[in-house]
Amino acid sequence: MGRLNGDYVRTVTSTEWTAEASGTGGYADVNGINLYYERHGAGRPLILLHGGLGSGEMFGPVLTQLAAAHEVITVDLQGHGRTADIDRPITLDDMAADIAALIDHLGLDRPDVVGYSLGGGVAMHVAANHPAHVGKLVLASVYLTPDAVYPELRAMQGQVNAAAAEYMVDTPMYQLYQKVAPRPEDFPRLLDKIGAWMMQSFDYTDKLRGLAVPTMIVGADADQVPPSVFAEMFTLLDGGQRDGGWTNExxxxxxxxxxxxxxxxxxxxxxxxxxxxxxxxxxxS
Incomplete structure (x- = not known):
C-alpha cells in the first residue's frame, strides 16, 4: 500500500505549481461554508475552479493570461486552499450549490465557468443544476464514469486516504495547503474525503447531455482517460455528427x-x- 501511495503522489505532482500574486481576496458566507475567492483582472466575469487537492494558485501563468481579457474569479472549493472544511462529505452537487450561491453573493450575471478535473465536475453540476447562473462552460479533464480512467490509475486512486499524507510532505499541493489553509492539520481529513469521493460509483452522462449552455470539452492528449473519451462526450452534445460546413452550419x-x-x-x-x-x-466565439 505504501509503495502504491508513493507512486500516485509522484504521478499527480509531476508539474510544479507557480503561485501568482494575489488578487483582491475575500470570503463569502454561503450554504454554511466560508468560501474563499479572489478577483483578478477586468472584463466579462469568469469563474475558475481548481482540481482536487489544489487551489486557485495552481493555474499559474494561465491566470495572468485569462485575466488579460476577463475578470477571473478563482474559488477555493470546500476543504481546499483557504476555505476551511465543514461537516459534510465532498459532493459535486453541494460544491456546485456553493458556486451558484457565490455568483448570487457577488451579483454576477451569468458568468462563464471554467473548471478543471474536480473543478470541472463542479462546473458541470453548476450548469446542470443552476443553468440560469452560467453563460458559457468549459470542462477540462473531466470524465463521466469511473471506468473511463485507465485501470492502473483507478487502482491507485483507491489508496488516497489520510495514510497517504506522509508521502506528500514534499509535494507542492501539501506545501501550499500548509501555507494557506485556515487549519493546516486538516490535510489528512481532506485526503480521506477526496479518496471517498473518487471511489464512488457515478454516471454523469445525462448531466452532460442535458446541458443548456454552450460547452467546450477540453482534454490533454495524454490525460487520465483516452482522448476518445473527450470525443464521446462531444458526441453527447451533438458534436462530430456531420461535416461542419463552409459557414459552420x-x-x-x-x-x-x-x-x-x-x-x-x-x-x-x-x-x-x-x-x-x-x-x-x-x-x-
Missing amino acids: GRPAGGHALAVLPGLTHYSIFASPLFGTAVLSFLA
Missing part, C-alpha cells in the same frame, strides 16, 4: 466545442498557455 446547434491539446497530461494541462488560448478562443 453543421456545427452543434448549442455552440459546443471540443479541444484535445497536444503534448500535455492531466498534471500539466491546467498551467499550459495552450489551455488558456483554447479557453479564450471559445469564450470569445
Whole structure:
C-alpha cells in the first residue's frame, strides 16, 4: 500500500505549481461554508475552479493570461486552499450549490465557468443544476464514469486516504495547503474525503447531455482517460455528427466545442498557455 501511495503522489505532482500574486481576496458566507475567492483582472466575469487537492494558485501563468481579457474569479472549493472544511462529505452537487450561491453573493450575471478535473465536475453540476447562473462552460479533464480512467490509475486512486499524507510532505499541493489553509492539520481529513469521493460509483452522462449552455470539452492528449473519451462526450452534445460546413452550419446547434491539446497530461494541462488560448478562443466565439 505504501509503495502504491508513493507512486500516485509522484504521478499527480509531476508539474510544479507557480503561485501568482494575489488578487483582491475575500470570503463569502454561503450554504454554511466560508468560501474563499479572489478577483483578478477586468472584463466579462469568469469563474475558475481548481482540481482536487489544489487551489486557485495552481493555474499559474494561465491566470495572468485569462485575466488579460476577463475578470477571473478563482474559488477555493470546500476543504481546499483557504476555505476551511465543514461537516459534510465532498459532493459535486453541494460544491456546485456553493458556486451558484457565490455568483448570487457577488451579483454576477451569468458568468462563464471554467473548471478543471474536480473543478470541472463542479462546473458541470453548476450548469446542470443552476443553468440560469452560467453563460458559457468549459470542462477540462473531466470524465463521466469511473471506468473511463485507465485501470492502473483507478487502482491507485483507491489508496488516497489520510495514510497517504506522509508521502506528500514534499509535494507542492501539501506545501501550499500548509501555507494557506485556515487549519493546516486538516490535510489528512481532506485526503480521506477526496479518496471517498473518487471511489464512488457515478454516471454523469445525462448531466452532460442535458446541458443548456454552450460547452467546450477540453482534454490533454495524454490525460487520465483516452482522448476518445473527450470525443464521446462531444458526441453527447451533438458534436462530430456531420461535416461542419463552409459557414459552420453543421456545427452543434448549442455552440459546443471540443479541444484535445497536444503534448500535455492531466498534471500539466491546467498551467499550459495552450489551455488558456483554447479557453479564450471559445469564450470569445
